[in-house]
Amino acid sequence: MERSQLRASPRHWSLGSRPLSLQAGENKTGxxxxxxxEGILFFDNVFPLRIQKLLRIPFTPQDKSGGFLDKFLSPSITGTDPAKLIEKASSQKSIAINPTETIARLKEGGAFVKFTHDTGTPLSEVEKVLQEYLREKRIxxxxxxxxxxxxxxxxxxPWVEDLYRLPSSRLKVEFIPSEPGAEAVEQSQEQLYALFRPxxxxxxxxxxxxxxxxxxKxxxxxxxxxxxxxxxxxxxxGYTIAEAEGGGQKGTVLRLAYEQKVKAHWIRDWLVNHPRIVIPVLAALVAGITVAVFDPIRTFFVxxxxxxxxHIEDNWIYKWIKGYANDIIKWHRRPDDDAGMDAVWDDRKGNIxxxxxxxxxxxxxxxxxxxxxxxxxxxxxxxxxxxxxxxKLIIDCKPIQEARGDSATINAAAAQxxxxxxxxxxNSWSGMIDMAAQGATGVKTGFSETLDTQLGKIWNNTATALRSIALDHRHKExxxxxxxxxxxxxxxxxxxxxxVIDNFLHKSQEGGMVYDKIAEWAARLTTANIAHVIFLTNDVSFSKSLSKALPDRVFRQISLSDCSPDVAKRFVVTHLDADVEDDPPPKDGSSKEIPSQSRNDLGELDTCIDLLGGRLTDLEFLARRIKTGExxxxxxxEIIDQSASEILKMYIFGSDDADSTKHWSSEQAWLLIKQLAEKETLRYNEILLSDTYKSGGENVLRALEQAELITIVSGPNGRPASVKPGKPVYQSAFKRLTEDTVLRSRLDLAILTDLTKIETASIEKVENELLLLSKLNSTPAKLAPRIQYLLGKLATSQEKVEAYELESKGLKKLLGEEF
Structure with missing residues (x-):
């Protein structure tokens, strides 16, 4: 009976139509x-450990599998049949071991084998014999x-459950009492090591x-x-640890189960716990993605x-439709801003x-x-x-400079x-991340980028696009x-x-970094022969900024001045006639009335233009007012009065307030206005010698030039030589302001008060020095010239103070009598 069961045992290994026996234990009790x-042996490596992936456990029963696997994984074919191995080992080692039943454990890659043995043969001897056999044969x-x-x-x-519990390298060992009411004893690490290390x-x-x-536990x-x-x-x-082995009075049963070693959030925890590695790597990835992905896209858009x-205006279809529409509907009306410019361009044809x-x-x-x-x-x-x-690329520096904050500046530069x-x-987020990382790691990670770096990226991508455009004209032929x-x-x-870089050095005292970056970028364009660069600027001191970028080059410069009286008159007249020329003819058949021919008051233009000057914006404003019927x-x-009001508001009133951001006082601005009203041109150094401009005079003049109250004209070798009104109309506006006796008296009084303070401070300084000299026991003869000098200076200052006081009395009297 036992031999027949042994010969029949290989049938239990069939992976095809024949079922594997006892997959859920005896009577499916587990x-x-x-x-x-009798004893039970467990053999491992009988099946592939990951066979459950092929059998789709637990989606199908473990005892049913595809028949094709029987040809490759059946133990009778692979030589891993435990029954045959026991039979061979018993015959070679002369030990009576008879397998009676086998239970395959597919998901664990092994099998249980029940066997019988002689009464005199202990289980430990059976285990030792089989282990030696497998070690020798190395199956x-x-x-x-x-x-x-x-x-x-x-x-x-053993528990031969068929649950979906996949094996893992971690076992959870629970300590269970052997009977109800008993107490289980928790085993120490040394005891567990002795039990499981074999x-x-x-x-x-x-x-x-x-x-x-x-x-x-x-x-x-x-x-x-x-x-x-x-x-x-x-x-x-299910192994029971006896009392002698430390299992307690009733013994302790071991209950084992696989425990998956899955650590929750381990990726997140590793990233958080290693900022010195993660943050630089993240910064490198961001930079790499930016260069590899976004830079080509940005260059394409530039x-x-x-x-x-x-631009639809440059599309040939749009141009064709627009031309066809113009042929049907006759409109040739030009914008008012373009009217009259032909006269200006004729005058500046040489510059063009x-x-x-x-x-x-x-x-x-x-x-x-x-x-x-x-x-x-x-x-x-x-x-x-x-x-x-x-x-052509036109970059307007004004919106870039007037942007508030780094993000707005970057957006403005990118839009240009x-x-x-x-x-x-x-940019702000990365700055905060960099600060947090610096606090955590102690060093800067370089994750954030400064405004300088961001602007550099914009200009570099633009240079790449310009170079590509220039090389597009190159052909192999x-x-x-x-x-x-x-x-x-x-x-x-x-x-x-x-x-074309427009409004260069607009508010130059506030945006040195922005202008320096633009100048450096423009220098790279010109020296690398990528593009021609034209700067448009109002600032006469542009060479200081641009010489930093190109120190060894001589710039090509064109200075535009105001229009001559003849050109200014032609501009206004052409501006007046432009609208009438584009108007349809009268329905009664009469000829159009051209303002330059029909108006009798245009003869006043010669005198008016002498007062207004040749600034294009002022001439255009004049033409518009004349169109309205004035x-x-x-x-x-009216223009002069409006300019005078603007001067008072911008340069005089509010200059001395505590919260004022102006770099001049009302007395300094008024002194220039009063002197320029009498003379069209003042000597630069003459102004600096006046008492009002003794302290920081050159900075005040540069600030007033930046604010466009005056214009500083350069002389030989580029040094400041003379001072003129900022706009031609300001000359007349200055005269209009000085004709206001109340305003003039008030501001002159302020100047006299300021001069009195200056002389009073000088007198106090001289008096203090004389007092110090008077305390000497004997006056050396060599100090006599110094004393005479101080006394003379004291007398001069006193005379000035008396003169200022006398003049101030007259001004105060006038202010008290007139409105």
């Missing part, structure tokens, strides 16, 4: 039992060429924390490998902005041709067009000189060149196709795009 002279299945089969005697009561290398033993209230045992853990679990589950790829000539030459230097505000610099360069230039996408809001890119750009200055004389006087 347990198997052994009688007298290895084809799927595991480096790990041999092992065997162990089941000491406890089954394989242990990685760690973690007992339950002493303050834990969880019952039953437990401990974690980590094996080095999963097969060692499966062997220990199947051999030691290039599209310069070439006007998406000069700039066009410079753009055809290979000269790595800047072109500077300098002139007061309202002199038509932008119109001269953009609308006239570069009218036929296809590729079409740089997108812009993540300016991340050209005669100089053999030249390198740099040599080709140098040989073809006419192919380079033009960069006479030229009345219009000019």
């Amino acid at each position: 347990h198997i039992s052994a009688g007298t002279n 290895k299945p084809w799927w595991s060429p480096f790990r041999r089969m092992r065997v162990g005697v089941v000491k406890g009561r 089954y394989g290398k242990l990685a760690d033993i973690k007992p339950q924390s002493s303050d834990s209230k969880v019952l039953p 437990f401990a974690y045992i980590d094996f080095a490998t999963i097969p060692r853990a499966t062997m220990a679990k199947n051999c030691m589950h 290039k599209a902005h310069i070439t006007r790829t998406w 041709e000069q700039i066009q000539t410079w753009l055809m030459e290979t000269a790595d230097t800047f072109i500077i067009v300098q002139g007061p505000r309202g002199s038509g610099k932008r119109e001269l360069v953009v609308d006239q000189t570069l009218q036929d230039k296809k590729y 060149v079409g740089y997108r996408p812009v993540f300016s809001f991340l 050209d005669k100089d196709a053999h030249l390198g890119e740099d040599e080709w750009l140098e040989a073809h200055p006419e192919r380079r795009p033009v960069v 006479t030229p004389t009345k219009a000019v006087h």
